Amino acid sequence: MNRAELIKQIRAKKSFLCVGLDPDAEKIPKHIIEEEEDPIYEFNKQIIEATAPYCVAFKPNTAFYEAYGLSGIDSLEKTIKYIKTNHPDHFLIADAKRGDIGNTSSMYAKAFFKRLNADAITVAPYMGSDSVKPFLQFENKWAIVLGLTSNEGSVDFQQQKFDGRDFYLHVIETCAKWGNENNMMFVVGATKAQMLEEIRKIAPNHFLLVPGVGAQGGSLEDVCKYGLTKDIGLLINSSRGIIYASQGEDFAEKALIEAKKMAEQMKHFIK
Numbered sequence: 001m002n003r004a005e006l007i008k009q010i011r012a013k014k015s016f017l018c019v020g021l022d023p024d025a026e027k028i029p030k031h032i033i034e035e036e037e038d039p040i041y042e043f044n045k046q047i048i049e050a051t052a053p054y055c056v057a058f059k060p061n062t063a064f065y066e067a068y069g070l071s072g073i074d075s076l077e078k079t080i081k082y083i084k085t086n087h088p089d090h091f092l093i094a095d096a097k098r099g100d101i102g103n104t105s106s107m108y109a110k111a112f113f114k115r116l117n118a119d120a121i122t123v124a125p126y127m128g129s130d131s132v133k134p135f136l137q138f139e140n141k142w143a144i145v146l147g148l149t150s151n152e153g154s155v156d157f158q159q160q161k162f163d164g165r166d167f168y169l170h171v172i173e174t175c176a177k178w179g180n181e182n183n184m185m186f187v188v189g190a191t192k193a194q195m196l197e198e199i200r201k202i203a204p205n206h207f208l209l210v211p212g213v214g215a216q217g218g219s220l221e222d223v224c225k226y227g228l229t230k231d232i233g234l235l236i237n238s239s240r241g242i243i244y245a246s247q248g249e250d251f252a253e254k255a256l257i258e259a260k261k262m263a264e265q266m267k268h269f270i271k
Ligand code: OMP
Pocket: 020, 022, 061, 095, 122, 148, 149, 150, 151, 187, 188, 189, 211, 212, 213, 214, 215, 216, 237, 238, 239, 240, 241
């Protein structure tokens, strides 16, 4: 999916919500675990059907599949195929946080863009340009580079001063030169919303993937206040806050309600 198509979807739906598909067997409703042959896939399908009208993107985090070995990988492949077949207008982010020496990154890119057919992959830029550039070689595919993450540990490196500025600003500024607004986005945690003001000075038009609302406590209003652009420029992710709104038989209905609530809030920010 290219930038124009993504913006068109956001404007049509009046939502820039990304639903995180992070299935955890401990939290998936009991009846699904007991009755279904592939509980993760079944859980995802019901969440996808319930929330698709209110979101423009889905983000399976691969850890939640890799943890279950081959069957988990199979559930991931089936989930992606299901979205691509039934909801081809939704942007599909494989949240895998990859990045390695060039030839290895090329294989990661192949795995996620060619084999799995994801639209985007999250990328850890610590290893530098040759680790990121292989993800930028595919038409209409995206590298979503970690900029300022939502977790407490972001102070350890990202928020250390380097040349008088926070290090994450150097990372974003430098990475932005390797790609462009049509093949690169940045991750910025919702828990650091005020820092978006500085980030927008160096990445005024890039789309930002913003996780950390819901379970991690970030504010949707603050993210919009500091991060919105004329093209919206934001994909706001919530995983647990939506998919585990209920762990009972009504989980899909409750997920729908939560996704709808977020989309209603987003509507006010779309001119
Ligand atoms: P919830 O906290 O349940 O909404 O999930 C957040 C999702 O976003 C998880 O899949 C995280 O791995 C991911 N995430 C963060 O929470 N913080 C970040 O800084 C970056 C990500 C990410 O790259 O998506």
